[in-house]
Amino acid sequence: MSGRVTQSVFLKGVHRIQEEASSKVLILGGDEYGIRIAEVLKNNAFDSTVLFEPNEKYPANPKAEIVQGLILNISGFMGNFSVQIETSSNVTHSKFGYIVAAQPPHRKSKINAFAINDSKSIYNLSEFKDYLKSGGRLPERKDRWRHIAFFFDLKGSSEVSQFETLVSVLDRLETEDRLQPYVFTRNLKVASPGLDARFRYHRQRGVVFFKFDNGDPVINQDENGSVITFVEPLLGEQMELTPDIMVFDEILGPTDSLKPILNLIPSSPAFAPYLQPESSRFQGVETPKAGIYAVGPSRGVFDIESLNADVQAVTVAILKASMEKPDLSGKGVASVDHGKCTFCLTCLRLCPHGAIGFISRPEIDPLSCRACGVCVVECPMGAIEIRPLGDFTHSTETVSRPIKLIVCAKSGLQAAAKIKAGILSDVEIIALQCAGNVSAASLLEYFRDGARGVIVAGCFKGNCASIYGSTLAERRVGYAAEILNQAGFDPERLEFTSVAGNTPETVVEAIMKLKSRIHHY
Amino acid sequence: MKKETLIIGGGITGLSLAWELSCLGISSTIVEKAPFMGGHVSNFACKATQTCQKCGACQLEDYLSKVHKAENVDLMVSSTVDSLTQNGRDFKAMILQRKSMIVSDKCDDCGLCLKVCPVEGALFYPAFDSRLYISNEKCLNSIGVHCEICAQICPQGAVELQEKSREVETEVASIAICTGFSPYDPTQKLKFGYPRVPGVITSLELDSILRTGNFQSAAFGETPKSIAFIQCVGSRDPRSGTNYCSQICCGVSIRLARLIKNRYPDINLTIFYMDIQTFEREFDRTLDRAQSDINFIRAMPSEIHSDEDGFPRVVYHGGDETRQMALFDMVVLSVGIVPRDPDLPGSFPGLWKNRDGFIGSDDNGVDAGHPGIFVAGAAQGPKSISACVSHAILAASQIKRYLDRTMRGE
């Protein structure tokens, strides 16, 4: 594996990419997944370094190169990331082609949410699991039954993986005599293969589950211990329980140490603290920034099955990326006219994909650029250029096709392809990589050139591959409409509509409504 | 020409798998028995309200357009794998294709063919398309009865009937079973009145209605004023032989409910449930929002029957002292995912079924137990659209690994 092809003219000039760096992968997060990813990558001829955080446990025989330290800073683009790591002894600077965030989840205890003090007989679920795993024993009670109370999905919803943990803890407990486990819960998360059957098994073994719709159980503590008071949900009776042990599940989330990577992606405030927007546009482990991959908790995935899939998906993603060639024709990638650029850095702040860097002047990485055109429109100097897609036949004959339908190639274009020709007879379709490439000025130009109506069809909020491309487009349509209004034109001749590839009817509806509004012009 | 992978099933899993393989430089042929690609997802509505609800249904369009453009993917609709034999390490597949079709460029939607066709459902408009299709399974010609009534009456000459199947023999190095799932058949639950009681429909039917547009256009006459969803119909139900959670139904129903609430704010919505399963990242907030305008009742109804005026009445016990009998205009049975027999022709040692009846896979999740045969998507177990795509990516990685190894002669 020789790494990716890096023949971009400016990459050669500006970044002076090192071939050996491009096939190196930095994996953040030890745990078992980090090491496993390193192994799988190794089989595909990628060398990895696994970064352990200073407090993370070190495996005995790691099958990968391991560094223990903290990331101070990351910069650069796919194939050429510069990473500054602070270890216990010094600060290192290294180059990597790809970065994989595979840290274990951050666990937030719920014990405080119950307004009780953490004491000896109170555990977080993950602690209790470790306690039993390491041979920890339950308190002996010769005279009576021991009662153990689990709290799950209360005070914040819980993940399927936590129910799996709870069930595996119950598996261990079941061997004990005269022990009665109770589970206080809201919704049991059984959406994983075999989990509902295991839940049934534990009911059969005698575990009692209380499901609360409202009125969570209340825990009172005094010197004698804790008393749980609640209204039994099925009986409606007041009940109390003095448990010997209480175990609380935790809130899972991404680790805090993703910050240096989030800083690399200007659109990240929209989806932080995760590395991946929750959008079906981002399948598998891809993030908006090329070359950065999010595994498991860093993209909001916690269950073991999906985590295992993520381990493999990283390799697929890196292989795909290493085969990708930059579009040098210029058709699908933005480029900066350095003569016009005044270094305001608007483009840098706004590129949703983190594709723009600054080394003495703004440069666009052709592999990272998704051609959304957000920068093109937002550049106050008009210094950035990107051309519309050329693969949709459209006439420039404004007279015969006086309605302009501006569509995003990822949604509106597919929807438009499903619309009957009759409805589109007087509609010119203009396809863009992203509605984010629509500017108020261009909309006004259509009217200047004789358009009777213009519809901009962008993705629904949350479904835009450029995170906020369609939101910007909608806002710009608003500006343009305002200007039209002030200029004495009917602003209703211009409209933004949200669309998905499978909602041609919303486009048809928008066209029909527009036609009825403008028929007298 | 030899393809590297034969993908059986052209649903979201098969298509995304083909795309991932294509990106990795691996060629594939997708065999789909329906006259169009897309499987179940092609009937699913976009559930976006003002914002995307992340149902993933539009992913299909995305993958369809990508796969159509990909050079190393062959798409075969109206096709079935007739025989499959081992040939050394490779497989030999005989594919039967009967591509009777209505040429959409010529068709002017006059409807004459629909009127004269002797078999109901043999000519049909799918929910997602304004074009007319010929069902391979129902068209008389497919059972050997010569019939060309539609072709003769069509004034446009748009009907192209293919009476005999075309046989295509291909050799492939690997096989991916992407045959998906079957929805649970709610007629087994007689208590729920489907399809006896008017107004009782399945979640798939509702999805399809919303995809087409609205309730009126779906021959419902009127827009309902109240709709109830019954969760876990055929899921978590050892009595029906399904001792597992179907995983997707909570997400589907809550998204459908929110979509309906968005389009028709006056419709009253109720969801009967056992446990609400997490289905997205901001689940707590989604659930809170949903609970603010949807009535959630933790109860499994005992019965749905028709009241005097023909509306569905749901009998349940919500936790009060007495049982409730609630009238709705429409009751949606949120049917679970049950295994579909992939009908793999030929026998391959090692293939197995898991505890729940889906195609078994080993620890890596996609190896079906016989060298070179893989399983992906809902054929392996209940999965959402995005989980199907993730599984397809996983399958792509394992297929690549397998092909790399066999090529090296390991």
Added chain:
Amino acid sequence: METLLYLGCTVPIRNLNYEVSARLTAKALGITFRDIEEFGCCGFPLKSLNVEDMMVTAARNLALAEREDLDICALCNACAGTLNEVAHQVRTNPEIREKINRRLKPLGLRLDGNVKVRNYMRLLWEEIGIEGIAKAVTRPLNGVTLAPHYGCHYLKPSELNVGFDSPEVPRTLSDLITATGAKVINYPSLLDCCGGGLLGMSEEVANAMAVRKLQEVSASGAHALVLVCPFCNVMYEGQQKKIAKSTGIDLKTPVVYYPQVLGLALGMTSEELGFKLNRIKPKELLEIVEG
């Protein structure tokens, strides 16, 4: 065909009209009922106290039948259900089989559970069939309208009824009635439980359970409610007056057994069929049929 007739406790003492009409109609349709003098209680009344006692009591009858190598036809739904359940358990569960046989041994009996138990309706349905019955009808009951009542143990538990009738949308009794030429009405409380099971525990609750059906059938204009179980009869016929009195609802719903209806259609007289033992006389029905 030949089969053993299982009468149970109640029918031969309290519902002679059911027994006599069943015997007559069976004979007319070519079914030979054989009596076994030793048959005793089916065991159902013991189930609450001790399930095992119930099982051996039922098993005794089943073992007697197995010795004859003949199927059982029971007239009472509860008997049929109990015998069927125990036969099924003994057949499918070796542990139970052994336990039961240990207790049967002192009586010189042994049970493998292979004996087939059917109620009379199922026997008619499966052996004669709707068409067979329709063909045998000599006096079609035109103009007669009847309300069927199946009874819980006729249909449930459904796992014991596989291949017979659906507990949710039953049709066998309706079809059997239709075959006589009578018209069947469908009514909302068709599947209601009669309440007979707890008459001994709480008459008040039992009566409250029976009232809706009686009211609906009475209002429907049906000439009679058609039963196939003496337990249900206790409620719908035996308790009818009391129910009417306690609820203040005017109830006068004639209650007949299906074999009585069938007998009329086969040309038998109401006298032969024991109609004079019916406590609420189906006058209109008999007038239409016999003039």
Added chain:
Amino acid sequence: MPKINLNELDPEFKHRVAEQPGGEGLKACFGCKACTAACPIQPIDKRYDPRKIIRMALLGMKKQVLESDFIWLCSSCYGCQEVCPQNVRFTEVMYAIKNLAAQEACIPPGLTAQRSLLKKHGRLYEVGEFENEKRLKIGLPPIIEHAEDFDVLLPDQTVEKDPGHSSTFHNS
């Protein structure tokens, strides 16, 4: 309303019920309440509520269940059993609970009477000359009791306690 203390209940009780013939399904219950919605008794008499009885048994409320009079109110219609997705077979569970009650708590007098009749005559009703004459008149063969078998078959009852609060129980 006094609080019920879970620590004082009997966690063993659910296992005891499940060990009875027919009681096996009890612990599979996950509280969907379909049984109560299908029960014809519950709307008439609130004391009889399948989901509550299951729940009480699961929580170990042994005394409250076994000594209650409501457990005898099941009509054995199988309505609950047919709708249970978890195959709890509640009608059979009720029998299991009643069997336990009969063993260690109380039996309604009516049932005891039925049992003695059965043991004495082999049937629920004594068959005398009057009955057989009536049968003969209508052309039916006589019924002959075979009580001797039942003396062997049914052991003598050991526990017979008065429920003490049998207001709802009466002989039919």
